[in-house]
Amino acid sequence: MKNRLKVLRAERDWTQAQLAQALGVSRQTINAIETGKFDPSLPLAFKVARLFGLPIEAIFQDEPAQGQSLQPAAQR
Amino acid sequence: MSKSEQNAEVWQTTLKRSTLSLGLWSGSWLLSTALLAFGPRFLWQFDTLYSLLALMLNLGVGAVMIRANIRQVQAMDELARKIFLDAAAITLGVGLVCACSYGIMEDIRLISFEPDISHLMILMGLTFLVGVLAGNRRYR
Incomplete structure (x- = not known):
């Protein structure tokens, strides 16, 4: 899963520690999400969306695995 | 505040x-x-x-x-929980596999002493420690 967390954080001039504090997680968690090593849970993703005032899909984008389509079966 | x-x-x-x-x-x-x-x-x-x-x-x-x-x-926060869970899963697996083999080793005369549960506890403790350290390194 890709995300724009780093960009959004930079736009607001927040440090990873400040964002971690606002979300109630560790700085390590923010770093792992930003580098794509860790996908947040749905509740944390909603918390991030609420904090930035954006819909979840404007922050997190799914990356389908190779050869996998996200289109509904009927449209394929 | x-x-x-x-x-x-x-x-x-x-x-x-x-x-x-x-x-x-x-x-x-x-x-x-x-x-x-x-x-x-x-x-x-x-x-x-x-x-x-x-x-x-x-x-x-x-x-x-x-x-x-x-x-x-x-x-814990969710990343720390994941690291803990991964380490616990590895520890459980290592503990189970090694306990089985260790228990059989005396029966098939590969070791001459009676298997001691404390050896298994030390192994599991060390495995968990290495698992947590590896997880923290991975998500650093």
Whole structure:
């Protein structure tokens, strides 16, 4: 899963520690999400969306695995 | 102080408190295990009543330590919980596989001594430690 967390954080001039504090997680968690090593849970993703005032899909984008389509079966 | 700062402070305080509690109860469990192991021989000359009391103390403190461990996991954030879970899964697997093999080794005469449960506990402890360190390194 890709995300724009780093960009959004930079736009607001927040440090990873400040964002971690606002979300109630560790700085390590923010770093792992930003580098794509860790996908947040749905509740944390909603918390991030609420904090930035954006819909979840404007922050997190799914990356389908190779050869996998996200289109509904009927449209394929 | 903003609400988010208050929340973060509460979260960090809870985590520190649960870590301290886990450390204290783990230490207490270790002491009660030592009492159970050495008390009968060196303190009360195998008196059954005292041995039973020591056993009950050991099990009681162990139960509280397990509860403290659960609280510690609940206080962790989701990445720390994932690292813990991964390390616990590896430890469970290594423990199961090695316990089976170790138990059979004496029967098939690959070792000449009786398998000791403490060896398995040391192995599981070290495996968990390495698992947590590897997880922290991975998500650094």
